[in-house]
Amino acid sequence: MKACSRCSQEKPLDQFPPHKRRDGSTGYRSYCRECKRQQWRDWAKTADGRATKRRGVLRNKFGLTEIDYADMLGAQQGLCAICGRPESKRHRSGSLLRLSVDHDHETGAVRSLLCSSCNVGLGSFMDDPSRLIEAARYLINHGRNCHDSHH
Numbered sequence: 001m002k003a004c005s006r007c008s009q010e011k012p013l014d015q016f017p018p019h020k021r022r023d024g025s026t027g028y029r030s031y032c033r034e035c036k037r038q039q040w041r042d043w044a045k046t047a048d049g050r051a052t053k054r055r056g057v058l059r060n061k062f063g064l065t066e067i068d069y070a071d072m073l074g075a076q077q078g079l080c081a082i083c084g085r086p087e088s089k090r091h092r093s094g095s096l097l098r099l100s101v102d103h104d105h106e107t108g109a110v111r112s113l114l115c116s117s118c119n120v121g122l123g124s125f126m127d128d129p130s131r132l133i134e135a136a137r138y139l140i141n142h143g144r145n146c147h148d149s150h151h
Contacts (some may be wrong), residue, residue: 001013001017002028004016004030004032005030005031006031006032006035006039007032007034007035008030008068009032011032012108013028013033013124015141016028016029016030016031016032016033017029017031017033017038022098024084024149033059052100054066061101062101062108062110063108063110064101064110069098069101069113072101072112072113073099073113076099076112078099078112078115080099080115080118081102081111081112081113081114081118082114082118082122083115083117083118086115087099087115087116088116088117089113089115089116089117089124097116099113099114099115100113100115100116100119101113102114102119102122104127105127126142
């Protein structure tokens with residue numbers, strides 16, 4: 001048993017992460033795994049944490065750097081590649097979301113940046129052009145045309 005230095009609760013040693021240094025200590029961190037998880041969650045909510053997470057997603061999921069993203073955003077003038085509008089959705093915190101990186105789910109190839117609505121729309125139609133064409137025909141046949149559409 002060991003007392004956590006953060007929550008002061010006595011817990012079994014397997015509730016503590018191993019300590020990499022073997023300098024006569026118990027071989028375990030002074031804080032428990034749950035306190036470390038909470039510290040990570042708290043940090044992830046900060047501006048630094050969100051930026052670090054965003055960089056990781058861009059790099060690991062899409063193979064992009066922040067500079068690559070900024071270049072794409074500039075080339076698109078900050079607008080969605082489908083509807084030509086800026087992002088309008090907001091985080092729970094009230095800040096505006098960034099345009100989403102759209103990619104081919106089969107190849108992983110990055111296509112462009114989309115607003116949340118267009119990105120979710122493509123996903124809902126499983127990136128299938130024939131389904132999108134049929135959806136457009138459906139809307140046209142029921143009195144909507146491309147110029148009537150609003151987000």
